[in-house]
């Protein structure tokens with residue numbers, strides 16, 4: 001039998017910091033929601049109520065438009081001006097994922113935060129973590145990649161710089177945030193049923209939405225595989241207690257691998273925090289022998305995101321230049337403005353709306 005001198009892990013847990021960042025970000029999103037609600041009320045009043053500025057941070061809720069803006073930037077070298085904050089938020093999220101794995105999901109994302117709270121409630125309710133059998137888990141996990149592939153194909157294969165510009169300039173893209181707002185404000189019975197099913201499934205299966213359906217998470221999962229920093233296990237000091245695997249919300253068998261290479265790892269650090277043996281589980285650059293301090297991880301995750309969004313704000317590109325008169329007119333035509341995919345429709349749709357705006 002292997003004899004090991006166990007040195008107890010006395011390092012403090014990072015979960016308190018992670019929870020604080022999640023909470024701050026969720027409150028920020030809530031605040032953006034309140035500001036956008038007031039902006040929508042102003043538009044509904046046809047400009048008679050007090051004016052509320054549209055919060056640029058709402059662009060962060062338009063990931064497809066933001067992905068298009070990033071692609072547009074690659075093709076043209078300029079930040080598209082309709083949802084510019086979305087561009088910086090998207091770049092910030094991808095940069096964090098590239099450095100610290102899929103950490104956006106477990107450190108920032110309000111949906112991830114809510115999923116986590118629902119999952120905790122589910123575990124308390126059932127007294128254990130319910131795992132989906134492998135034969136079902138793998139095909140279900142591929143669903144989010146199929147959704148991502150559909151968007152990726154529609155954007156990268158079907159659109160050139162001109163089509164992208166037409167779409168990004170189109171009335172539909174300009175008011176995509178209002179459409180999203182009314183999706184929830186005037187929610188249909190069908191949407192309530194779908195959301196309720198996802199909610200119930202999230203109680204039974206931890207992170208149901210994130211694990212199986214979120215295309216954003218799928219994209220970040222791909223970037224996280226490229227990340228140089230990975231969770232590593234020191235097999236010589238490991239006592240095979242299995243606590244790390246048990247604590248992993250992504251059901252990764254941390255106790256069976258030397259390096260966690262998984263698109264499902266969100267760098268939540270739960271496994272590291274529960275490991276009872278010092279210097280046995282840590283986040284470390286692949287080519288290095290020095291583990292990254294937990295506080296550096298928290299500062300790094302928040303810092304990268306804050307710096308990139310601050311660049312957007314300082315550069316003066318954060319706010320779009322759509323006037324309140326344009327928004328008022330577009331809001332009046334809200335029901336007429338639908339999604340258009342073909343270039344002729346895009347040109348006609350944009351021309352029609354622009355004509356009525358300039359009247």
Ligand code: SF4
Pocket residue numbers: 231247248249250251252254260264265266267268269270271272
């Ligand atoms: S492997 Fe560790 S860091 Fe990654 S998701 Fe699981 S518990 Fe979190």
Ligand code: SF4
Pocket residue numbers: 233237238239240241242243244245254255274275276277280281
């Ligand atoms: S928590 Fe995981 S890495 Fe740490 S000793 Fe137990 S099995 Fe080994």
